[in-house]
Amino acid sequence: MEEYDLMIVGSGPAGLTAAVYAARYKIKTLVIGEQIGGLAAEANEICNFPSYKKISGVELTQKMREQVEDLGIEIKNSLVDSIEKFDSLFLVKTTSEEFKAKKIILTTGTEKRKLGLENENKLLGRGISYCATCDAAFFRNKVVGVVGGSNAALTAALLLSKFANEVYIIYRKDRFFRAEPMWIEEIEKNKKIKPIFNTNIIELRGEDKLEAVKLDNRKELRLDGLFVEIGSVSNSKLSNKLGIELEEGYIKVDKKQKTRIKGVFAAGDITNSPLRQIIVACSQGAVAANSAYEEIRNEAN
Amino acid sequence: MDEEERLKKEKTKKLMEETEKVQNKIEVNDSNFEREVTERSKKVPVVVDFWAEWCKPCLMLAPTLEKLAKEYNGKFALAKVNVDGAQIASQKYGIMSIPNVKLFKDGKVVDEFVGVYPENFIREWLNKNL
Numbered sequence: 001m002e003e004y005d006l007m008i009v010g011s012g013p014a015g016l017t018a019a020v021y022a023a024r025y026k027i028k029t030l031v032i033g034e035q036i037g038g039l040a041a042e043a044n045e046i047c048n049f050p051s052y053k054k055i056s057g058v059e060l061t062q063k064m065r066e067q068v069e070d071l072g073i074e075i076k077n078s079l080v081d082s083i084e085k086f087d088s089l090f091l092v093k094t095t096s097e098e099f100k101a102k103k104i105i106l107t108t109g110t111e112k113r114k115l116g117l118e119n120e121n122k123l124l125g126r127g128i129s130y131c132a133t134c135d136a137a138f139f140r141n142k143v144v145g146v147v148g149g150s151n152a153a154l155t156a157a158l159l160l161s162k163f164a165n166e167v168y169i170i171y172r173k174d175r176f177f178r179a180e181p182m183w184i185e186e187i188e189k190n191k192k193i194k195p196i197f198n199t200n201i202i203e204l205r206g207e208d209k210l211e212a213v214k215l216d217n218r219k220e221l222r223l224d225g226l227f228v229e230i231g232s233v234s235n236s237k238l239s240n241k242l243g244i245e246l247e248e249g250y251i252k253v254d255k256k257q258k259t260r261i262k263g264v265f266a267a268g269d270i271t272n273s274p275l276r277q278i279i280v281a282c283s284q285g286a287v288a289a290n291s292a293y294e295e296i297r298n299e300a301n
Numbered sequence: 302m303d304e305e306e307r308l309k310k311e312k313t314k315k316l317m318e319e320t321e322k323v324q325n326k327i328e329v330n331d332s333n334f335e336r337e338v339t340e341r342s343k344k345v346p347v348v349v350d351f352w353a354e355w356c357k358p359c360l361m362l363a364p365t366l367e368k369l370a371k372e373y374n375g376k377f378a379l380a381k382v383n384v385d386g387a388q389i390a391s392q393k394y395g396i397m398s399i400p401n402v403k404l405f406k407d408g409k410v411v412d413e414f415v416g417v418y419p420e421n422f423i424r425e426w427l428n429k430n431l
Contacts, residue, residue, distance in 0.1 A: 034419045035361065042357045058360045077365060077420035094421055125398040125415030134356040137384075138397045209395070225397065 012038020127210025
């Protein structure tokens with residue numbers, strides 16, 4: 001079994017930056033991540049990352065990836081199933097491989113929150129979608145719904161109104177208090193968009209594809225498509241098993257990016273960060289790599 | 302058409318065929334879907350990647366599929382279907398979300414997945430189906 005000084009679990013901006021630093025410290029490092037570039041790669045336009053006035057998420061994270069690989073660090077595109085601690089080493093498992101590592105940096109970020117309803121996975125790609133920009137065009141002249149009330153939900157509804165005949169926004173609150181006034185105004189002006197407030201979806205109906213949703217006011221709403229925009233949740237499954245302390249679902253770290261478990265660091269959106277942005281993730285990745293390196297060096301002496 | 306232009310075109314065509322052979326990758330639209338996917342899949346399994354320029358997750362999945370197509374070296378063909386130029390095929394196969402990957406064998410869809418998955422997942426998916 002291959003043994004590494006450092007394993008970086010997660011391959012978004014935090015993980016890739018940590019890898020750049022680790023490479024320069026000359027410690028044996030492997031990056032393993034489910035989605036190279038992370039959620040940042042899905043960003044349409046990034047306008048607040050110094051050095052580029054405007055760049056797409058795919059392009060920016062691709063550059064990060066190239067930088068890491070040019071430094072001779074391997075990036076594995078796999079999902080890690082478990083991390084366990086044995087004495088002073090960690091055992092990292094995917095479905096097909098196992099590795100040992102002295103130190104771990106967790107940078108697994110967040111993922112889109114799901115409705116958590118029966119049939120949701122079965123109907124994914126058959127009416128249920130988590131990406132309006134990807135899928136809006138498939139709903140020309142159809143009736144669609146958007147769940148949520150944030151900016152993301154409202155912009156999804158506006159985009160969908162360019163294709164669909166009718167767009168319902170289903171939101172659990174009595175008004176859009178979280179969204180920017182500019183978007184709310186656009187929604188109010190748009191004749192195709194109809195908000196349904198104080199309402200939750202309790203059932204998804206349809207066999208081969210989505211046909212309708214049942215609402216908690218007992219009404220049924222016929223829909224061809226449903227776009228889920230209800231925020232994100234941290235990918236904290238691995239940290240739970242390790243017994244890492246969380247704060248409202250996110251990993252609690254100190255200013256050196258240390259978690260409560262010795263040898264495990266965390267960086268980026270998975271942490272209790274005050275600002276979830278690419279630049280912050282990068283800086284935390286750098287700090288985490290430095291802290292891991294310090295520990296490795298101290299233990300060697 | 303003068304001689305120079307003809308030679309140039311021939312060269313480009315040859316180069317494209319070479320690339321296709323090496324990468325086992327084919328660009329498909331509505332006009333050649335039948336031939337390149339349905340018919341071809343009677344000889345070799347065809348992995349069809351329905352994608353679009355505007356779909357960021359599609360751009361993230363593409364390099365993984367291309368890497369595996371190279372590595373599997375002819376065990377399957379990779380057909381890239383830009384849904385923008387393949388509305389009939391997209392409708393026929395009920396595409397409502399992309400990226401959408403379908404495996405064709407003997408002219409029929411035998412398995413599929415929707416969304417971006419890591420390389421090890423796709424490798425297992427291929428090994429199970431090929």
